[in-house]
């Protein structure tokens with residue numbers, strides 16, 4: 001309902017979206033990771049392997065779709081505009097930009113950055129927290 005008692009067609013969409021957000025545990029997420037799998041910064045194979053490793057590990061450790069204190073939302077993207085030294089990954093709210101995030105680095109990334117909140121400085125090339 002709008003302020004004037006009329007039904008707003010956007011209200012039902014908004015309600016459905018709120019339910020989807022709730023199922024995805026969006027309100028519980030402490031971090032959001034964006035991983036680029038675009039072929040200008042890494043091979044498609046490397047990007048896909050890295051994405052699969054991130055997705056599986058977050059699920060295995062109950063960090064995805066959960067209300068864990070280290071719950072993390074994950075999104076794969078086609079380009080983060082860096083286009084070099086990929087796979088490129090950025091994590092918020094810290095705003096740490098990681099390079100060379102091949103699948104073999106994902107377990108250490110999840111353990112240190114996501115679970116312990118400890119940045120891995122040797123893999124970070126820029127930082128800009130947006131809080």
Ligand code: FES
Nearest residue numbers: 038041080082083
């Ligand atoms: S393709 Fe990965 S940053 Fe552009």
